[in-house]
Amino acid sequence: MKVSYPSVQSFYKREVQAEKEPAADASPVKVGDGFTEEELSDALDPLSRKWNPEREYEEMSIVQLIPGPRAVTFVGRIVNLTTFFGDTPKQPKAAGFHSLIAKDDSGAISIKLYFARDQYPLKLGQLLSFWTVFISDTSKIGSSTVSAVTVCANMFPGRVTSDHIMIHTTGSTDGICHTPLEYKKGQPLPGLMTLDTWLKGGHDGVTGAKILVCVKSLGGRKTIRRKDGAESDLADVGLFDHTGEVPMTLWNSQIDSCKDWQPGTTILLLSSPGYKVQFSGKGSVGILHQTMIDVEPDFPDADWLRKYAAGLMKKESLNVVWPEGVWDVEAAEYGVVRMLFTLAELDRWVRSDGNQTFTGMINVTIMEMSLVSLHRRNMLMCAECCGVPIYSNALTIPCRNCSTPLALSLNPRIIGTLLDETGSIAPGKLLWSTRAWEMLFGRNVEEITAMTGEEVRSFEQRVCWLRCHLVVGWAEEVGRLGVLGVLM
Ligand SMILES: [Zn+2]
Incomplete structure (x- = not known):
């Protein structure tokens, strides 16, 4: 010692x-x-303070900012954000600071934003206005590894009277500062690669690599204990494009950013993302000091991915929400015109004239049931929230991520393959109405969830190999065959 x-x-x-x-x-x-x-x-x-500056601030775009003393004001969206707590030698009055990169359509600036007590409610993608009187040169500090960022500023609003920031929350500013840096109309964005290319080696040694992804799922917040005993929060966000999928880890103050993101909808452009190998050996995305995340970037590739994602989510989702009012159940079951289709006829009908809305009957044999196994695995009921499927044997359960109470529906995979003389329907492809479930089970949904293991087993044995009529409906906007009723 x-x-x-x-x-x-x-x-x-x-x-x-x-x-x-x-x-x-x-x-x-x-x-x-x-x-x-x-x-x-x-x-x-x-x-919340009144901002009536005594001097005049010159309005500039970020690319126009020149190192040196000058009263300037500019706007930019947050594309990188990390928060540090604790004493800093340069600002002893500060409780901590945000290290952020703000970018507009012209350039990016790195900003150290000190706070006296509470941190600012900052999120990635937020639009901020800044007022400051000194811009520094990042190359002189020698700490910058961000090639796109050549200027920086240290700000302490509230303490330094010439500094001020404003967070824009009104919808009128939604449209500005969404164009990616280096984007030129009609030309491909430099450095942009597919997720597959990036994962298979594009992450290695390509400066300014960019990936354009859509949010697939939002994982819940987890707390881990680091080696030094301190605790850190993290949340995994699933990302995808048309070539692959990858998880991205958000830490601590970054986690709030993903609360507004919508699975299957929110598009992110990641510039210089970090590549990390997970325990499983697969690659994942990390947010490094130089990473820039454009939330909802505005350029043609993003529009394309947005459309692609919408189609994919529709195809892949559990789709258990029954569309009310699309079909006339009474007429379908008891009406004068009741068409009996074979599965082959139904298939031809939908493929040739799929934009019609119609109802009819099919006569099928239930070849298998997964009722017992789903019941044992606590997956009798299901719902979807935050892009993640949620299973339980209970009627309601809160989402693990956003804590919204969810009303679950019966898992369509309870019914296995259905067969007639002309074709078959794979498990999980039908959309079952509550009414149809109750007719099949002869009890209401609450009673179905309360069934014991013994009851479940004997019911499965009874229904397997049963031939029954299903009252079905097709509508283009639903995109699936709906089961309106069951006639034994
Ligand atoms: Zn949720």
């Missing part, structure tokens, strides 16, 4: 002990420091 010698400073007591007190306790009544309530709240909550 090293012998520690007393330093010169240790012989002198610190004069101003009050400075080390946390800002939260700095009540003006107690300390009597001469500040008014308003001044104090302005310093602690700079977002």
Whole structure:
């Protein structure tokens, strides 16, 4: 062990002990420091303070910013965000800072944004306005590895009176600052590659590599304990394009960003993403210091992926939500015109004239049932939320990610292959109405979920190899054959 010698400073007591007190306790009544309530709240909550600057700030785009002293204002969207807590030697009054990259359509700037007490409610993709009087050159600091970012700024709104930021939350600013950097109309975006190419080697040594992905799923927040004993939160976001899938890990303050993302809808453009190998040996995306994430980028490739994703999600989703009011159940079952289709006829009918809405009957044998196995695996009921399928034997369950209470429907995979003389229907392809389930089981859904293992087994044995009439309906907007009723 090293012998520690007393330093010169240790012989002198610190004069101003009050400075080390946390800002939260700095009540003006107690300390009597001469500040008014308003001044104090302005310093602690700079977002809500009145901003009437005495000097004039020149409005600029980010690419126009030149290192040096100058009062400037600019807007940009957050494309990278990390938050640090604790004392910083440069700003002893700060409780921490956000390290972020903001970008507009012209360029990007790296910003260190200090906060006195509470962190700012920042999210990736948010539009911010900045006012500051000094722009620095990242190459002089020598810390920058972000090639696209040549300027930076240190800001402490509330403490430094010439600094201010504003978070735009109104819809009127939705359309601006969405064009990717380096994008030129009619030309492919430099460095853009498919997920498959990136995973198979494009991540290695290609500077400025970009991947364009759609959010597939949002994982729940997990807490892990690091080696040094501190706790960290993380959440995995599933991403995909037309060539592959990859998970991306968000840490701590980044997790809030994904709360607004919609599986199957939200498009992200990742510039210089980090490549990490998971325990499984598969690749994953990490957010590095130089990574830029454009949320909902505006260029033709993004439009294409958005359309592709919408089609794919429709095809792959569990699709258990019954469309109300599409078919006339009474007429289909008891009406004068009741068409009896073979599966081959039905297939031909839908393929040749699929935009019609019609109902009819099919007469099929239930070749197999998965009722017993799904019941045992606690997967009798299912629902979909945050892009993730959720299973349970219970009627309702909260989503693991967003905690929304979900009403579950019976799992369509309970019914295995259906067969007639002309064809078959694979498990899970039909969309069952609650009415049809209740007719098949002879009890309501609540009673079905309450069935014991013994009841489930004897019911499965009874229904297997049963030949029955299904009242079915087709509609183009549903895209699946719906089962309206069951006639034994
Ligand atoms: Zn959810």
